[in-house]
Amino acid sequence: MTTDRIRGGVAGLVGAGLAIGFGELWAGLFRGVPSPLASVGGVIVDRSPAWLEDLAIGLFGTADKAALAIGTLIVVLVVGWFTGVKAMERMWLAPVVFGSFALVGLLAAVGEPFSEPIQIAVASAASALLGLGAWYGLSQWAVDPTDGLADDSARRRFIGLAVAGGVGAVAAGVVGRRLLTNLPTVETDAGLAEAGARIPAPGPENNLDVPGISPIVTPNDEFYRIDTALVVPRIDPGSWSLKVHGMVDRELEFTYDDLLAMETFDQYVTLACVSNQVGGDLVGNAAWTGIRLADVLERAGVHDGAGQLVGRSVDDFTVGFPPELAVDDREAMIALAMNGEALPLQHGFPARLVVPGLYGYVSATKWLTEIEITTWEGFDAYWIPRGWAKEGPIKTQSRIDVPHSGDAFTVGDPVRIAGVAWAPYRGIEKVEVTVGNDDEWVEAEIADPLDSRAWVQWVAQVTLDEGFQNVRVRATDGTGTTQPSTPTSPRPDGAQGYHVIRIEGVPT
Numbered sequence: 001m002t003t004d005r006i007r008g009g010v011a012g013l014v015g016a017g018l019a020i021g022f023g024e025l026w027a028g029l030f031r032g033v034p035s036p037l038a039s040v041g042g043v044i045v046d047r048s049p050a051w052l053e054d055l056a057i058g059l060f061g062t063a064d065k066a067a068l069a070i071g072t073l074i075v076v077l078v079v080g081w082f083t084g085v086k087a088m089e090r091m092w093l094a095p096v097v098f099g100s101f102a103l104v105g106l107l108a109a110v111g112e113p114f115s116e117p118i119q120i121a122v123a124s125a126a127s128a129l130l131g132l133g134a135w136y137g138l139s140q141w142a143v144d145p146t147d148g149l150a151d152d153s154a155r156r157r158f159i160g161l162a163v164a165g166g167v168g169a170v171a172a173g174v175v176g177r178r179l180l181t182n183l184p185t186v187e188t189d190a191g192l193a194e195a196g197a198r199i200p201a202p203g204p205e206n207n208l209d210v211p212g213i214s215p216i217v218t219p220n221d222e223f224y225r226i227d228t229a230l231v232v233p234r235i236d237p238g239s240w241s242l243k244v245h246g247m248v249d250r251e252l253e254f255t256y257d258d259l260l261a262m263e264t265f266d267q268y269v270t271l272a273c274v275s276n277q278v279g280g281d282l283v284g285n286a287a288w289t290g291i292r293l294a295d296v297l298e299r300a301g302v303h304d305g306a307g308q309l310v311g312r313s314v315d316d317f318t319v320g321f322p323p324e325l326a327v328d329d330r331e332a333m334i335a336l337a338m339n340g341e342a343l344p345l346q347h348g349f350p351a352r353l354v355v356p357g358l359y360g361y362v363s364a365t366k367w368l369t370e371i372e373i374t375t376w377e378g379f380d381a382y383w384i385p386r387g388w389a390k391e392g393p394i395k396t397q398s399r400i401d402v403p404h405s406g407d408a409f410t411v412g413d414p415v416r417i418a419g420v421a422w423a424p425y426r427g428i429e430k431v432e433v434t435v436g437n438d439d440e441w442v443e444a445e446i447a448d449p450l451d452s453r454a455w456v457q458w459v460a461q462v463t464l465d466e467g468f469q470n471v472r473v474r475a476t477d478g479t480g481t482t483q484p485s486t487p488t489s490p491r492p493d494g495a496q497g498y499h500v501i502r503i504e505g506v507p508t
């Protein structure tokens with residue numbers, strides 16, 4: 001490769017980096033400008049087949065968004081490099097490609113909720129021009145067009161500029177991402193805080209004193225996050241409203257203040273993701289404060305023959321479940337607070353649905369803006385055409401938190417196996433573990449449940465033989481049904497099977 005082509009490549013790379021870095025910076029600074037990486041990523045997700053989406057969640061879990069953003073960034077940088085190389089001979093290529101970047105970013109971004117097209121147009125044009133300017137400066141101006149980098153001072157100038165451009169691009173990108181991902185905590189309304197204060201704190205009877213076991217209540221900032229929103233919606237509660245419509249006698253609309261003025265209640269509910277693998281961590285337990293969904297539906301007057309409650313988010317994500325489950329004694333809720341604080345932005349501020357016993361993908365709409373009553377056949381929610389079951393009751397699961405696979409213990413010494421088990425709303429009746437391949441199950445001690453809707457902590461004591469052996473766990477729910485042993489994958493309606501770890505017994 002000639003130095004000319006390298007010069008072109010570096011110019012294109014730095015230009016593309018600056019364009020994307022400043023694109024992220026504008027997004028961090030202005031509410032109406034979505035992140036270009038996230039919005040382009042979003043278009044990719046929307047257009048990609050279901051299996052690819054699953055693969056991404058499977059591979060990257062809660063980091064799937066970061067993985068997508070990094071992938072998009074790499075593509076942009078590679079395109080920038082080759083554009084720069086080719087533009088050494090065909091200069092017109094650079095403005096065409098940088099212009100296309102701006103256009104793609106613009107088109108992707110205007111599809112995002114709360115985006116401001118004018119702001120986006122200005123931001124993408126500014127970013128693309130900056131990138132183009134850097135490319136021009138590096139490939140044409142910094143060095144003599146005929147001598148290229150032959151001359152020492154030209155080389156120094158080129159390298160200096162390239163480094164400055166690169167540092168600027170990284171700095172802008174990092175600051176932009178920080179501003180985008182370091183979400184501010186929202187202020188908790190005084191009434192909500194008061195309501196939150198009445199939640200009974202877990203006592204020693206609910207907690208087993210085992211190092212490494214999952215805390216019985218998952219702190220908000222450790223709660224798993226799963227959603228299709230590449231940019232967390234930041235809703236102004238002052239202009240937000242929740243509409244109830246469809247097969248109802250009276251269409252209703254609630255402002256945030258309307259909801260705050262209604263009677264609230266609280267309950268511990270364990271939320272689980274259908275994508276959770278056996279032993280996985282897409283599950284958490286929190287105290288939720290909110291309004292009974294039944295109260296709202298009673299005011300609206302649901303028609304006979306209604307077969308589905310559809311929850312719609314500001315970002316067009318949807319869920320659907322039978323309306324009977326909204327009014328039975330599981331006490332489905334419109335949650336406003338999580339562990340005594342207003343819902344964090346990433347967990348659905350200002351309001352979300354929480355339906356005990358149902359996986360999140362059919363029920364737990366964050367950034368809720370509409371409740372529509374329709375027929376069961378009349379609508380398929382977001383994940384249904386993507387190959388997931390239309391009904392999503394949470395399967396009974398148990399997980400070993402400690403010890404970890406690979407840990408070693410002295411043969412014959414007591415070893416404490418501990419973890420959590422959940423079957424929200426059915427409750428957990430029994431947890432058992434077994435060591436090795438024999439079918440002798442040891443019953444675990446279970447802490448008092450906070451609620452039949454919440455997970456429980458359990459601990460069992462075993463001893464090991466010499467060598468590696470499997471430890472398996474299984475739970476029996478409140479209806480007396482034990483987890484099936486046959487493993488299945490999460491798709492279409494949730495993983496099942498026993499969680500297994502492999503630990504070693506070593507002689508003294």
Ligand SMILES: Nc1nc2c(c(=O)[nH]1)N[C@H]1C(S)=C(S)[C@@H](COP(=O)(O)O)O[C@H]1N2
Nearest residue numbers: 224225226227228273313317360361364366
């Ligand atoms: N608006 C919106 N709500 C959503 C989702 C989503 O993608 N968008 N994902 C659902 C899924 S699949 C799950 S498992 C839960 C996760 O809730 P959490 O992120 O608060 O843990 O939210 C549900 N609510």
Ligand SMILES: [Mo]
Nearest residue numbers: 273274360361
């Ligand atoms: Mo989920």
